Amino acid sequence: QKEVEQNSGPLSVPEGAIASLNCTYSDRGSQSFFWYRQYSGKSPELIMSIYSNGDKEDGRFTAQLNKASQYVSLLIRDSQPSDSATYLCAPQGASGGSYIPTFGRGTSLIVHP
């Protein structure tokens, strides 16, 4: 069973602060790593992807990957109330040539004014 672990939260941060979301995964065959954001009552939407060790920045978002430690994180700088959502970590492995996305349970983020 492939495991993806996230702290369910809620993680509460003040507006303007840095929110740090963490994820560990068990499948060493995972090749791609995705962060999805899900607002209450809505479907998940992709916000970041990372494939190589190190950092990847996109606007206020930075994804960090350490394959040796099987750890991926998402940093949100200058957090805004509109960032309040559940963030899903999704390492992606392969089975028989198909890519099988597996999700963590998600971390609930609350950004308060």
Next chain:
Amino acid sequence: DVKVTQSSRYLVKRTGEKVFLECVQDMDHENMFWYRQDPGLGLRLIYFSYDVKMKEKGDIPEGYSVSREKKERFSLILESASTNQTSMYLCASLRGSGANVLTFGAGSRLTVL
């Protein structure tokens, strides 16, 4: 933009009824997935398909079946609905090569009475 359409946004069914959840994508994606999402349990994979007439069990296939007669359509079937199948059901599709980003439908909230 890729569009994934789920036929029913809200359904209410009775125990023992047969339930069909339909999903259609318009971007010629090879891979399609059915997840269910429950509070505290995250997204759990029910079934997936990587080609027409092909299907693979996910993590929680019991009580469900699927059909993929055409590339664009992936149906989830509950042969005899039970109250523990009350949940949000999310369909997603993914291209078979290149960027492995899931695109989700809006979801179908099923209540079984």
